Amino acid sequence: MLDEGRSDAEILDFMEQSHYVSKEKALLGIDIAKRERDLLRDIHYEGGYSLYIGIPFCPTTCLYCSFTSYPIAAFRRQVDAYVDAVIKEMDYVAENFRDKVLDTVYIGGGTPTTLEPEQLDRLITALKSKFDFSTVKEFTVEAGRADSITREKLEVLYRHQVSRISVNPQTMKQETLDIIGRKASVEQVLTAYQLAREVGFDNINMDLILGLPGELEADVQRTIEKIVELAPDSLTVHSLAIKRASRLNQWIQENGVSMLHNTDETMKIAAAGAEKLGMKPYYLYRQKNMSGNFENTGYARPGKYGLYNILIMEEKQTIVALGAGSITKRVFPDGRIERCDNVKDVGLYIEKIDEMIERKKELFAE
């Protein structure tokens, strides 16, 4: 509606009357949409693309996880072959997207920093030797789980000029971390964050989840106070989503849904913390089955916005995705979207890498 030249008042009226959105949330939406439009001004929609690489291993599996993620300890012997397969997929993309502009690169998962430093180095060295990074506006690597982070790994990322990393506490309450099986302690989060600053990272995101089992407003308040002390560059505030594929469903059956508590108040506590850190909201999305029926909001300091995060939600740019369980999305000039996915199973992905490449060839055939 902004692009159509509609006024804020018209948009507000439409959101309130047709979608029953509260005034507060509609205004937040308008504010974010304007910021997004500004941030995406230089993105190459037609002649460009973004690249995603999925590393589907984690130290342990979190209770609420619905991503493609396998415990690294059981897969150590397959990781080298996995990196080889990703590099093979990379070869196809580098060759076939040579005349396109690469805007953003995101290595996620899973937890990419479960790779050993040499494996991380091999993966990123290949990536940087095959693609033209002179146009890349943002290069993110998720170092999400603090129990996977070491100085050596951070140094590899920094040496390869990774511009943005994520160190994700989710909560600063140790008891909750124990319940959700996220074996990264609060202490480890603090150490990893400090290490990342020491190594030189100046764009660190932190993810939080509101509505985690047993947490009340006072817990969120304490978490936010600790986050404000640390002063990351961006903060992504999620509302707990109860996914069918997660172990959380089972947990709810055993412990009761009344243990999950997310309110307008907790959302406001998080928003106030972000504001204290000089951050502005810059992307927002909703998922099905979110605790409290709220939304996820990304906040960042000016200049530290995560472009890839907006692109993946807005679905206006082609995103080529490599790795097990990843989904490639081709956006056509008329806005039509077609997708192809890679198999989730690590062994199958390695074995069938040529078929994964074939799927991409079909998707991108003229």
Ligand code: SF4
């Ligand atoms: S760190 Fe993320 S991807 Fe890994 S198990 Fe936890 S929620 Fe899943």
